[in-house]
Amino acid sequence: MQFQKELIKICEKYPQIKLNFHYKIWETDFLRFYQSQINYNISKTSISLSTTIYKGKKSYNFSLKNPNREILQNKIDEVLELIDQLPEDPDFVDLEDDLSKTGEKEKTNNIEKVSLDKKIEILEKFSKAVEPYNFKIYGTFICNYRTLYIINSNGLDKREVSSPIYLECKAVNQKNEVTVLEAYGGERFESFNEEEFTSNLVKKVKAATGEVVDVESGKYEVVLAPRCIGEYLMHLESSIHAQSLDSKQSYFEGKINEKVFPGNVTIIDDPNHPDLINFDYNGDGHIYKRLPIIERGVFKNFFVDNYYGHKLKMKKNGSEGAALVMETGDKELGEMIDSVRKGLYISSLHYMNFINRKETSITGLTRDGTFLIEDGKITKVVNNLRFTENISDIIKGITEIENKSYTIPYSSNYGEFGIYSARMPHVKVNGFKISSSTKTV
Amino acid sequence: MKKLVYDIINKLNAQNITYADVRFTDTDTQQIYFEKGKLKYFGSDMDSHALGIRVLADGCWGFAGTTILDKTSIDKTIKRAISNARIGSKFRKEPAFFKKLKPVQDSYLFKPIEDPFLMDDKYKIDFHEKIAQKLIGNDKIVYSFVYSEFYRQYKIFANTEGTLVDSLVYDSMPKMYVLASNGRESMSRNWPGDMNGQRGGFEIIRNAKLEENTDRIIEEAIKLLDAPRIEEERADLIIGNGHLALQLHESVGHATEADRIFGKEISYAGKTFIKPAMLGNFKYGSDIVNIYSDSINQGGMGFHLVDDEGTPGGTVDIVKNGILVDQQTSQENAALLGVKPSSNMMASYADDIPLIRMTNFCLAPGKGSLDDLIKSTENGYYIDFTKTWSIDDNRNNFQFTTEIGWKIENGELKHIVKEPTYFGITPEFWAACDGICGEEEWDFQGTFHCGKGEPGQAMHLSHGVAPARFKNIVCNVKA
Numbered sequence: 001m002q003f004q005k006e007l008i009k010i011c012e013k014y015p016q017i018k019l020n021f022h023y024k025i026w027e028t029d030f031l032r033f034y035q036s037q038i039n040y041n042i043s044k045t046s047i048s049l050s051t052t053i054y055k056g057k058k059s060y061n062f063s064l065k066n067p068n069r070e071i072l073q074n075k076i077d078e079v080l081e082l083i084d085q086l087p088e089d090p091d092f093v094d095l096e097d098d099l100s101k102t103g104e105k106e107k108t109n110n111i112e113k114v115s116l117d118k119k120i121e122i123l124e125k126f127s128k129a130v131e132p133y134n135f136k137i138y139g140t141f142i143c144n145y146r147t148l149y150i151i152n153s154n155g156l157d158k159r160e161v162s163s164p165i166y167l168e169c170k171a172v173n174q175k176n177e178v179t180v181l182e183a184y185g186g187e188r189f190e191s192f193n194e195e196e197f198t199s200n201l202v203k204k205v206k207a208a209t210g211e212v213v214d215v216e217s218g219k220y221e222v223v224l225a226p227r228c229i230g231e232y233l234m235h236l237e238s239s240i241h242a243q244s245l246d247s248k249q250s251y252f253e254g255k256i257n258e259k260v261f262p263g264n265v266t267i268i269d270d271p272n273h274p275d276l277i278n279f280d281y282n283g284d285g286h287i288y289k290r291l292p293i294i295e296r297g298v299f300k301n302f303f304v305d306n307y308y309g310h311k312l313k314m315k316k317n318g319s320e321g322a323a324l325v326m327e328t329g330d331k332e333l334g335e336m337i338d339s340v341r342k343g344l345y346i347s348s349l350h351y352m353n354f355i356n357r358k359e360t361s362i363t364g365l366t367r368d369g370t371f372l373i374e375d376g377k378i379t380k381v382v383n384n385l386r387f388t389e390n391i392s393d394i395i396k397g398i399t400e401i402e403n404k405s406y407t408i409p410y411s412s413n414y415g416e417f418g419i420y421s422a423r424m425p426h427v428k429v430n431g432f433k434i435s436s437s438t439k440t441v
Numbered sequence: 442m443k444k445l446v447y448d449i450i451n452k453l454n455a456q457n458i459t460y461a462d463v464r465f466t467d468t469d470t471q472q473i474y475f476e477k478g479k480l481k482y483f484g485s486d487m488d489s490h491a492l493g494i495r496v497l498a499d500g501c502w503g504f505a506g507t508t509i510l511d512k513t514s515i516d517k518t519i520k521r522a523i524s525n526a527r528i529g530s531k532f533r534k535e536p537a538f539f540k541k542l543k544p545v546q547d548s549y550l551f552k553p554i555e556d557p558f559l560m561d562d563k564y565k566i567d568f569h570e571k572i573a574q575k576l577i578g579n580d581k582i583v584y585s586f587v588y589s590e591f592y593r594q595y596k597i598f599a600n601t602e603g604t605l606v607d608s609l610v611y612d613s614m615p616k617m618y619v620l621a622s623n624g625r626e627s628m629s630r631n632w633p634g635d636m637n638g639q640r641g642g643f644e645i646i647r648n649a650k651l652e653e654n655t656d657r658i659i660e661e662a663i664k665l666l667d668a669p670r671i672e673e674e675r676a677d678l679i680i681g682n683g684h685l686a687l688q689l690h691e692s693v694g695h696a697t698e699a700d701r702i703f704g705k706e707i708s709y710a711g712k713t714f715i716k717p718a719m720l721g722n723f724k725y726g727s728d729i730v731n732i733y734s735d736s737i738n739q740g741g742m743g744f745h746l747v748d749d750e751g752t753p754g755g756t757v758d759i760v761k762n763g764i765l766v767d768q769q770t771s772q773e774n775a776a777l778l779g780v781k782p783s784s785n786m787m788a789s790y791a792d793d794i795p796l797i798r799m800t801n802f803c804l805a806p807g808k809g810s811l812d813d814l815i816k817s818t819e820n821g822y823y824i825d826f827t828k829t830w831s832i833d834d835n836r837n838n839f840q841f842t843t844e845i846g847w848k849i850e851n852g853e854l855k856h857i858v859k860e861p862t863y864f865g866i867t868p869e870f871w872a873a874c875d876g877i878c879g880e881e882e883w884d885f886q887g888t889f890h891c892g893k894g895e896p897g898q899a900m901h902l903s904h905g906v907a908p909a910r911f912k913n914i915v916c917n918v919k920a
Contacts, residue, residue, distance in 0.1 A: 030896060031529075034704045038532045040502040041525040042896070044792055045518075047509060052484075061484030065491075065508045085563045087480045087570060116525065120532040138707040140895050168708055177712065179834075248583040248622055350711070351831045355842050355860065358627055361920035363840050365833045367711075384833050386840060386864070388920050413709065413897035435918055436864055438838035440714050 004149040004159075006069045007049075011153045014076065017083075018054040020095050022283075023067075023149040026416050028142065029111045031119050036127040036136040041116055046416070053079050054095065057088035093310035096284040097154045098318075104280060107187060110143040110163040114189055122194060126169055129198045133205045135171040142166040142411075144419060150285035160280045163187055164419035166409050169197075170368060171205050176212055178381050178441045180204035181348055181368040183227075185409020185421045187277055204347075208369060212381045214437045215372065221343035222432040223336050223373070226406040226424035229326060231349045232391050233267060234410070234422070237321040238357060240293060240301075242308035249357045251392055252299050260299045261395045266327040267294040269303070269319045275407045276323045276421045286318035293324075325423040329401025336400050336428045338376040344385075344432070345371040345378055360391040365438060381441065388435040400428040442467075443607065445510070446597045449494065452519055454601055458498040458526070460539040462600035462750055464791040466491050469558055469593045473565060475573035476586045483566065491792035494518055495750075498526040500536025506792025539772050540782075544603030545753055547746045551739075553611040553642025557591040560643060565589075568646070575655040576619055581663045583627065584620040589613065589646050590889065592901070596791070604751040612742050612901050613645035614638040614889050617655070621662035628665035628859055630658040630844055634683025635827040636690075636886035638901060640742045661845055661857065668859045671822060671846065671916050678863060679814055679876075679910045681825030684843050686886035686904035689804050692867045693725070693732055694904070695893075696836035697759050697767075698785075698797045699774035706796075709895045711834040714867065715765065717778055723765040726871030731805035732760040734769050736784050741885045741903030743800025748784040750795060757783040759802075763872070769797050789898040796894045801885070803905035807877030811908045814876050816852040818910065823847045823854060824861045840864040840918060863916040870911060878907035 007021045030042040049067040053060050053076065060079045064071060119141045126137050145163045150156055167184040182201040184192050224232075236251070244250035252260070271279040271288045282288045284306040292300045302314065309316030337345065352364030365386050372380040402425035412418035446463050453461040468489045474482040492515065493506040503526025505518045530536075557565070569587050576585035592612045599605045618631040632654045639645040680688060700706055701713040715723070726732075736745050736754035745754050750772055758766050767780055774797065775782040787798040815823060824846035832839040846861035847854040865873075887903035 028896065032705075032708065032895060033532070034707065035535075037534045038501060038529040039705055040504055040794060041529050042794055043505040043518075043521045043525060044896070045507045045509060045514070046792070059483070061482060063484075063486040063489065065489050066510070082562055086483060086566060089479050089481060091479070116528045117531075120528070123532060138704050140708050142895075170707055172704065172707065179707070246584075248620060248627060350834050353829045353831045355829045355862065355920060356627070359920070363829065363831045363842075363918075363920075365831065365838065367834050384835070384838070386831075386833070386838055388840065388862075388918050390920050393920075411895075413895060414892065414899060415897075417896040433920075435840070436838060436915075438833040438835065439866060440833070440835040440837050 003067065004151060007151045008157060010072060011151065018095050018153040020052040020152040022050040023151065024048050024146060026146045027111055028144045028417060031116065031141040033123055034138045053083065054092065055083045057090060057092045058083050058086045059089060059092065060086065091311040092307065095152045095154050096156055096286055096306045098286050099155055100287055101158060102280040102287055104159050107161045107163045109145045110165050110189060111145050114143050114165060125194065126198060126201060129202050130171045130205050133209060134174050135205050136174055137169055137171055139169040140166065142417065144417060146416065150281060156285045158281055158285045164277050165189060166411060166419045169201060171201055173208060176441060178208045178212060179368045180208045183409050185277060185407060185419060204369060207371065207378055208381055210380050212383060212441055213372060214383050214439065215385065215434065217434050217436050219431045219433055221340050222429050223340065223345045224427050224429060225347045226426060227348050227408045228346050229427050230324065230408045230422040230424040231352065232394055233324050235352055235362060236360065236391050239360065240303050240321060242302045242304045242312055242314055245302065245312060246308060251358055251360045255299045258299055259297045261294055261297045262398055263297045264329055264401055265294055265297050265395060265398060268292050268325045269321050269323055270325045271323040273323055273325055273423060275423055277419060279322055282318040282320050286316060288318045288320060291317055291319040322420045323422065326405065326425060328403050328405050328425045330403050331400045333402050333426050336402060336426060337373055337378065340373040341375060343373045344382060345373055362391055363388045383441050384438040385434045386436045386438065387433055389433045394429055394432065397429040397431050398427045399430050402426040443597055446599045449515065449519060450599050450601060453496065456523060458496050458523065460497040460601055462495050462598065464493045464749060465597045466791040467595045468790060471557065471591045473569050474586060474588045475569050477584060478573050478577040480566065480570065491790045492518065493788065493791040493793065494522040495794060496522045496526045497537060497539050498523055499530035501526045501530035501533040502537055503529055504794045508792060537773055538776065540776060542602045542604065542751050545606055545747050545751065547606050549608040549746050551610045553644065555643035557613060557643045558593055572617060572651045572655060575652065576617060576659065579659055581621045581623065582619050582659055583622045585618060587617040587651065589615045592889065598747060598749060598751065600751045602751060604747060606746050608746060610640065611642050612638055612640055612889065613642055615646045615649040615651055617651050619658050619662045621666055623666045626666065628662050629828065630662040631826060632658050634825065636683050636686040636888055636904065638742060638887040638889045639885065640740060664857060665845060665859045668857045671858050671861050674915065674917050675913045676916045677818055677821030677910060677912050678914050678916065679818060679821060679823045679908055681823065681908050682884060682886055682906050684825045684827045685906045685909055687827050687830055688841065689802065689904050689906060691830060691832045692836060692839050692870065693760065694799045694802045696867060697769055699768040699770045699778060700797045703774065703777065706893065710893050714835040714837045719765055720778065721766060724763055724872065725760045725765040725868055726763045727874045728763045729807055729877055730760055730763050730871050730874050732803065733758050733805065734783055734785060734800060734802055736800035738801050741801030741905065742887050742901040743903050745800065748786045749788050750786045752782045752784040752786065754784050769799065771797050787900060789900055793898045796898065798893065798900050799891065799902045801903045801905060804877065804907065806880045806883040806907045808879045811878050811882050814878055814908060814910055815849055815854060818849045819851060821849045822858065822861060823849055828860060837867050839867065861916060862918045863914050864918050865914060870914065873912045873914060874909055875912050876910035878909065883907040
């Protein structure tokens with residue numbers, strides 16, 4: 001019998017307790033390259049079961065690798081001897097009880113589809129394309145394949161299959177280490193346009209061959225690449241989760257239906273967006289649906305899971321912020337850059353950390369291509385810069401939004417190397433605070 | 442399991458490969474987490490086993506890992522590691538190499554004073570609940586938690602050079618936190634700091650004196666709400682051990698990992714401003730700054746008999762009298778730099794590939810007590826308890842915020858300041874170090890969460906530090 005079916009039977013065998021299972025079968029094929037050659041390729045396989053047992057409001061959690069029925073039952077029996085002695089969590093009400101399902105689509109296993117030979121063939125082309133400019137390529141090319149079963153004592157029996165591809169290719173100038181980045185993320189390899197990817201990479205490489213300068217700290221008009229605004233929004237997500245209300249760390253506390261950002265800013269969490277990596281369920285097994293977060297500058301919704309929905313008496317919605325979409329505006333990217341007299345184009349961000357989460361104050365750095373804009377033109381490469389700023393002020397400072405958006409892949413890196421994506425346009429921001437130069441690219 | 446590992450090595454030896462190593466780990470963890478006085482999470486991950494095989498063939502590394510230990514899976518993993526290397530070699534211009542090592546056969550089994558995995562669970566829960574209850578009840582404390590994590594890992598390492606070593610270690614990590622709010626702003630205080638992991642069992646939790654310090658952090662968090670910020674543009678800073686460990690970690694530890702020099706970590710963790718030509722001549726800090734990598738001090742979580750490619754543990758000077766003299770290296774990167782390998786190749790679990798990691802990365806003690814250092818400071822701040830950290834892609838520009846600082850006037854601690862934030866450029870900052878306390882103040886700080894690599898690995902490691910003073914540091918940075 002398939003083990004996921006065993007889990008349903010085990011739920012039935014223990015009616016006095018509530019069981020919640022996450023049963024995962026996960027594989028990765030993970031290529032890392034540097035100096036236009038392979039560093040190593042990693043293949044990993046893992047089968048794991050995470051279990052939460054509730055007896056009333058008392059709970060215990062455990063994980064098992066390669067579980068079987070006997071091992072699991074022994075562990076449950078062991079926990080039952082302990083659980084009565086534990087203190088209660090009075091805020092726990094019940095496990096997820098929404099039994100409705102999505103189509104639970106089958107997905108191609110991209111580990112099989114995009115072989116190591118195929119990856120190497122693609123990387124060799126990138127390498128050759130940047131070589132004439134004295135650049136070499138560095139990065140990662142990853143395919144995952146995961147099947148997740150979410151099963152609980154309330155009758156939940158759901159399955160989610162995912163097989164994301166993540167390609168991050170940095171081109172590094174061998175003379176001065178100026179770096180640029182091009183990335184792809186998605187689940188349909190057919191959507192990967194090798195020629196367009198190469199052409200974008202080379203375009204960035206050409207822009208990165210100019211003089212390298214420092215700029216003074218101070219306020220600048222900046223054009224933020226889609227990756228940057230996406231990263232700021234992902235950090236702001238910590239204020240959108242209902243949990244942040246409970247821990248008194250949400251910038252949005254008391255601001256539902258309040259205008260918090262300019263009227264041209266609309267942000268949606270859309271796990272079914274055709275250009276993004278899609279998700280069926282949140283971690284509870286609740287259907288994960290499209291949810292507006294900011295509508296024309298007005299804050300609309302928190303991400304509410306089952307536990308905090310009960311605890312904070314909020315309606316759960318299954319959203320997690322894994323597929324953020326910012327609506328496009330009405331400006332061409334060229335127009336946005338043209339209108340900057342002296343400012344910066346920022347390609348990517350690095351090592352951001354909150355100083356004060358509730359105030360959204362953050363520090364971090366630019367990375368992988370920071371450029372000086374003078375009289376409407378990108379003129380020079382700028383050393384990486386440090387910013388110390390409130391994310392809320394950055395978004396409040398948005399004056400223009402591009403009329404086109406781009407898919408930006410990102411990874412959670414740890415554990416099972418979760419791969420997500422966001423759909424973002426370029427934005428122009430006034431008064432962006434640069435606090436220091438790094439003196440290096 | 443030793444037989445299993447030995448059999449895999451024999452199978453690998455029969456292949457036409459340059460080198461291979463095999464690791465098996467069996468890891469147990471347990472976490473206890475009380476939030477706002479209530480038990481929010483109690484759980485364990487026991488007998489989490491993993492197997493990893495790393496192969497050097499045709500001048501390229503290949504790796505495969507699995508948690509499935511049946512014969513079919515193991516044979517598949519062996520084949521995959523070899524094919525990853527062979528296919529990968531098609532896109533490898535400079536062949537990777539591995540210098541022959543003297544084989545080591547040894548065993549190290551650490552015994553904690555109080556084994557947390559043999560203790561009564563109810564006792565551990567009651568212990569933490571008592572602390573959790575002391576953290577609530579004050580109207581201005583809007584959020585609190587107390588958390589402990591226990592870790593035990595048994596590892597077998599073997600390679601095709603004939604090394605076979607097994608080890609058992611225990612690490613533990615306590616932490617408590619309060620957040621105070623006056624409705625306008627919120628301020629946090631934690632204990633015993635962010636670098637709170639140590640080698641040992643439940644005795645580490647007791648030694649942290651959590652219960653004895655609940656009143657202190659509540660009082661300080663509330664006082665911080667009305668405390669001033671640093672107003673000076675620049676000031677002399679004395680940095681306490683908990684935060685200094687992180688300063689050392691970010692601006693020297695990661696900067697001196699040799700794989701960064703060659704761009705092997707550019708895609709995620711980043712590069713380093715250090716170039717090979719700097720070894721032996723670059724002024725990294727003032728003359729009193731001596732920094733070393735030490736994998737043979739059993740007091741730290743970075744202790745090992747051999748690293749994860751079989752290089753015996755040892756001590757290597759990284760910065761000697763302020764001059765950069767060496768790097769943390771693997772066999773391959775040491776040869777590229779023309780230095781001896783430093784025994785720094787480590788992986789978190791057996792199914793992770795080894796990377797250059799800090800082990801016990803230490804700032805050597807100077808002279809005198811913390812009191813002496815404060816007394817000799819006319820005007821400055823004593824800061825500790827990390828709140829925020831950030832450093833650039835080259836490990837050159839950093840900015841840190843601590844939860845709390847104390848104004849020093851004429852050699853005495855005065856009032857507290859909130860969220861002291863300072864910024865620096867790595868070599869300029871370490872050149873500004875004019876005082877390091879002595880052995881009486883030196884201890885191990887440590888983390889379970891040093892992130893590096895892709896897929897990411899979180900490493901347990903330690904830093905030996907004593908409080909130190911840095912002159913004329915930029916410390917008035919605001920959002």
